[in-house]
Amino acid sequence: MKRLLLALAAACSLLTAAAQQTPTYVYGIDFSLARVSGANESDQQFAEAFRRINQLLITEADKYDFARALRQPQLSVDIDPMLQRLDACGYERLRDTKHTATDEEVRAAIASYELEEQEGTGIVLVALLLDKPSAKALYEMVIFDIATREVRCIERVEGHAGGFGLRNFWANTIREVLKTWRREHREPLLP
Numbered sequence: 001m002k003r004l005l006l007a008l009a010a011a012c013s014l015l016t017a018a019a020q021q022t023p024t025y026v027y028g029i030d031f032s033l034a035r036v037s038g039a040n041e042s043d044q045q046f047a048e049a050f051r052r053i054n055q056l057l058i059t060e061a062d063k064y065d066f067a068r069a070l071r072q073p074q075l076s077v078d079i080d081p082m083l084q085r086l087d088a089c090g091y092e093r094l095r096d097t098k099h100t101a102t103d104e105e106v107r108a109a110i111a112s113y114e115l116e117e118q119e120g121t122g123i124v125l126v127a128l129l130l131d132k133p134s135a136k137a138l139y140e141m142v143i144f145d146i147a148t149r150e151v152r153c154i155e156r157v158e159g160h161a162g163g164f165g166l167r168n169f170w171a172n173t174i175r176e177v178l179k180t181w182r183r184e185h186r187e188p189l190l191p
Contacts, residue, residue: 022119022120022121023076023117023119023120023121024072024074024075024076024120024121024122024123025075025076025077025078025115025117025120025121025122025123025146026057026066026075026076026077026078026122026123026124027078027079027081027082027113027115027122027123027124028054028057028077028079028082028083028124028125029050029053029054029057029082029124029125029126029127029139029174030082030085030086030109030124030125030126030127031046031050031053031086031089031127032085032086032089032109033101033105033106033109033126033127033128034050034094034127034128034129034130035093035094035095035096035097035099035100035128035129035130036094036095036097036129036130036132037097037129037130037131037132037133038131038132038133039130039132041166043091043094043095045166046091046094046166047086047089047091049166049167049170050086050127051083051086051087052167053167053170053171053174054079054082054083054086055079055083056167056171056174057077057079058077058079061077063175064171064174064175064178065178066123066178068178068182069178069179069181069182070123070181070182070185070188071182071185071187071188072188075123078116078117081113081114081115081116082124084114085113085114097129100128100129100138101126101128101140103140103154106126106140106142106151106154107151107154109126110122110124110142110144110149110151111149113149115146117146118146118147119146119147120146120147121143121144121145121146121152122142122143122144122145122146123141123142123143123144124142124144125139125140125141125142125157125174125177126139126140126142127139128140128156130161130170130173132161135160135161135162135169136158136159136160136161136173137158137159137161137170137173137177138156138157138158139156139157139158139159139173139177140154140155140156140157141153141154141155141156141157141177141181142154157177157180157181158173158176158177158180159172159173159174159175159176159177159180160172160173160176161173
């Protein structure tokens, strides 16, 4: 019995060391492929709301806790690459709800990210559709290898909107997605 406990402790130590060697980064919410249905706000108002929603991952980290949702002891949050991407986005197709992004378009977006990190695991939520009449948003949760940009996991997730103001209304969908993810994924997907 003593040997078994020692072996288990050694295995746990090795797993912990391996997990610590692979840094994991949350890059935020990519709204560059998003489509909006039934909302009266301008593209510029949405652009500002998208930026402010990403900033909530820093300023209200306890409410938007990716580490908890993904059952990880520690994640680094780096929204700067996403903010730069959103600043460069023109949102010409924001109202084109006849077409939502395909998995291939999501993978192409991941491949185009300009990231400082050269290795590790990246996590991003890619917004597909913000549907105001149904008060729901549709996202792809994407987990990818930073070095190769190979997508390890891509899963469609949905969140309910709510709250006062454009930012809070859609930010609630992120909180809902994270709660649902934690509830539905009992085992961590990250290496």
